[in-house]
Structure formats: structure tokens, C-alpha cells
Amino acid sequence: MTPPNRNNDARVFERLESSVRGYCRSFPTVFETARGHELVDERGRRYVDFFAGAGALNYGHAEPHLHAALVEYLGRGGIVHSLDLYTSAKRHFLERLEERILAPRALEYRVMFPGPTGTNAVESALKLARKVTGRTNVVSFTNGFHGMTLGALSVTGNASKRAGAHVPLHDATAMPFCGYFGGGVDTLDVFEQQLEDASSGLDRPAAVIVETVQAEGGVNVASAAWLGRLARICRERSIVLVVDDIQVGCGRTGPFFSFERAGITPDVVTLSKSLSGFGTPLSAVLIRPDLDQWAPGEHNGTFRGHNLAFVTAAAAIEHFWSDGGLSRDVVRKAALAKARLTAMRDAHPEHVVEHRGVGLIQGIVFADPSLAVATSREAFARGVLMETAGPRDEVLKLLCPLTIPDEALAEGLDVVAAALGAALARRAHERRASPSTVAQA
Numbered sequence: 001m002t003p004p005n006r007n008n009d010a011r012v013f014e015r016l017e018s019s020v021r022g023y024c025r026s027f028p029t030v031f032e033t034a035r036g037h038e039l040v041d042e043r044g045r046r047y048v049d050f051f052a053g054a055g056a057l058n059y060g061h062a063e064p065h066l067h068a069a070l071v072e073y074l075g076r077g078g079i080v081h082s083l084d085l086y087t088s089a090k091r092h093f094l095e096r097l098e099e100r101i102l103a104p105r106a107l108e109y110r111v112m113f114p115g116p117t118g119t120n121a122v123e124s125a126l127k128l129a130r131k132v133t134g135r136t137n138v139v140s141f142t143n144g145f146h147g148m149t150l151g152a153l154s155v156t157g158n159a160s161k162r163a164g165a166h167v168p169l170h171d172a173t174a175m176p177f178c179g180y181f182g183g184g185v186d187t188l189d190v191f192e193q194q195l196e197d198a199s200s201g202l203d204r205p206a207a208v209i210v211e212t213v214q215a216e217g218g219v220n221v222a223s224a225a226w227l228g229r230l231a232r233i234c235r236e237r238s239i240v241l242v243v244d245d246i247q248v249g250c251g252r253t254g255p256f257f258s259f260e261r262a263g264i265t266p267d268v269v270t271l272s273k274s275l276s277g278f279g280t281p282l283s284a285v286l287i288r289p290d291l292d293q294w295a296p297g298e299h300n301g302t303f304r305g306h307n308l309a310f311v312t313a314a315a316a317i318e319h320f321w322s323d324g325g326l327s328r329d330v331v332r333k334a335a336l337a338k339a340r341l342t343a344m345r346d347a348h349p350e351h352v353v354e355h356r357g358v359g360l361i362q363g364i365v366f367a368d369p370s371l372a373v374a375t376s377r378e379a380f381a382r383g384v385l386m387e388t389a390g391p392r393d394e395v396l397k398l399l400c401p402l403t404i405p406d407e408a409l410a411e412g413l414d415v416v417a418a419a420l421g422a423a424l425a426r427r428a429h430e431r432r433a434s435p436s437t438v439a440q441a
């Protein structure tokens, strides 16, 4: 079963794989196995995962209950591919979702399975909102990230990602996210005033798309009050409110849905990343029933709802969402993480200027983005995977599996603190060695 160990040989990737490859440049080794919060490379080196597949592995790698369900399903000849045919695996998933996630929260949604990626869920949500309202414009927010296909890019803030489209991105208007002008300014004053003013130049949008915590955008947390006001603005004007819960749903902030914190009920919710729980691709769009006006097959695709993902997604709901245990764990671990991350800020206030986050998505903000990147690199050298985020990569972002043991989380964060110390020491050394070069860099 196990392939022969190839000793971390990365030559074929560099020879054959497109230059578009990205994350492997930050974490250059050849991974072979993974379990829980740990990855192991071909040299047998172990790494603590503070990256969790960009939020696709909230329950860790190869979670034993999910793994067992998958192996059992394959063992009994369960159907793997089925387009959008009815299957027992899909029924089992839908029943679990209804019974343990939707009904206890009094949420009524129809469930759509688009293609298996997050960006496909976003495209579906935008298409549907435009169809239902007959309007074209969509309002998104500064620093929002919604995926890499054209519709999703049109509502994404980041200039370099947008530039990759190489065509005009239109029918979308960016509004300032919560806190964009610092404390004391309610940015929704801008949006609401523009909607009120018939001469503001803003057409009434079909939809508003928002992340309750902007993940790629730098761990920007919208306040509950801001989200509540946004929901009211949308409701009063029949604007479809889409919450993109692809990265911060499935327990990342504590509750299953990130918007529960704000007590709002979005019209449409996009889910993906950790929905299957196992890293098997799956995405879903939750749709307020009266908005579910799709014609059969109007949004189509070959891999809509994959049975292997349904099996692990149902097992994840059964195992992790039958009681409030996981949410309580997230709250406890979040406090632990916050204490250690704020200690790093307090130890180096001139370099680490802010701590942000809620639940187990947290970040520390560096005055100099290159120091965030250098700390990530030093952490990797010490066996911790931790990514940077934000418009200038200035935020070092903690996104560990929610299931990580407290001790492993604490130890990993101690490694990050040591990595930060090492990055600062290296910088000081380089500055002494060659002041002019560093000043230019």
C-alpha cells in the first residue's frame, strides 16, 4: 500500500507542474501522511498544522470517525459518482443536516449542490440572486475574498487577484467593511445613505455578499451590531443577503454557522471547505425556500455533491454536532490562543501592532509585512505550518484544526513565539551586517 519513500524529491514538481503552484512555495517539502493536527513529510519530519487546509480541515486530517465511515462505505461498494441522482449517501447527509444543524436553529433552507469548490457555490449564489431580483449589481466589501472564477473575483477586493481575470470585472460595487475607517465610524452609514439617495450613483443591488470574518482579507471581524444592521438594510429593501461561510463556517468561530454570533438569518449561505470534514471536495448553497427559483439543471456540473464527501459530511455532523461539545472546545482553545498571541504582541509592540480574531481564526498584525512572512518561514523551519493573510500579507494567521489538543496548541504557539524571536534576531543581524541592502529591501 505505502509507496516507496522518495526522500523528499521535489524535482518533478519543479519540472512539470505549472508555475501557478503557490502554497508549496511557503511550505517546501513533500508531505506523505497526516493525522489530526500533524503532517509528516517523506523524511519523517512532523509538522504541527496551524493552516488546516485553509479551513478545509476543521476536524483535522483523517479524523478517525470520518475515516472509518469512508472505508466502510467503499468496502460495501457504495456508489461514488452520481451527478445529482438520488443516492442513499446523499439522503443520509441531507437528513443529518436537517435534523442536527438546520432544525435545532429553526433555519429553513433548500440545499443546492453546485460543483464541489467554494467559488462554484459563490457563482451559484450570485446567479440566483440576479435571477430572482432581476437586478444586476452586487455589493461586496473591501478586503472580501470569495474565490477565483470571474463572478467571485468581481466581488473580491484584492487587486492582484482581480488583475488575474484579464477582463473587466463589473456589476459589483465594493463598500467599506466593518472597521474600515477605524473605530468610531459605522461604515454602513455610507451604504445606507447611498441606497436612500436616488442620485448616489449606486443602483439597488440584487445581493450583498459578506464574510462575517474576512479570512483571506486579514482576519477582519465584523461586529454583531454591524452584521445586524446590514441584515436589516437588506431585508427592508429586498436585497438578497448572502453570507459566505466557506472558510469560517462549520465551527471555526464556535457555533456551526459564523452568523449565529450576530443573531441574523441570511437569505443565502455558501458552505464548502470543512463541510465534508475530511478534505473531500463538497460545497453547498443554502437558499431561503421562496428564493429557490432555479429551473431544473439551470446551474449544472459533473461533480455536484460527491458521495464520498456526503459520507464524511454526515459522519462529521453526527460525531461533532450532536451536542455543544465542539463549540465549547473552540471557546476554550480560543482563549488559550488569544492569551499567547496577545503576549507576542505585548512582547514586541513596535513590530506586532494588533491581535484580531474570534474562535479559532486569529491573527497578529505586523507593522512590516516582511516580518510576518519571515516569521512564517522560521515557524516552518521549526515544524509549524502557519500562513500569512491580509492585503499586504501582514497578518500571521492561526487556523488550527478545531480538534487540536490544548497542549499541542500551546506548544505550537510557543514555537511561533520562538520563530518570531528568531526572525527579529536575524533581521537585527542582517541590519548590522549590511545596513544599506536591508534598507532597500
Ligand SMILES: *Cc1c(COP(=O)(O)O)cnc(C)c1O
Binding pocket: 054, 116, 117, 118, 119, 120, 122, 145, 146, 147, 148, 211, 215, 216, 244, 245, 246, 247, 248, 272, 273
Ligand atoms: C476559500 C474561499 C472561497 C473559495 O473556495 P474555493 O474552494 O477555493 O473555490 C470562497 N469564499 C471564501 C470566504 C473562502 O475562504
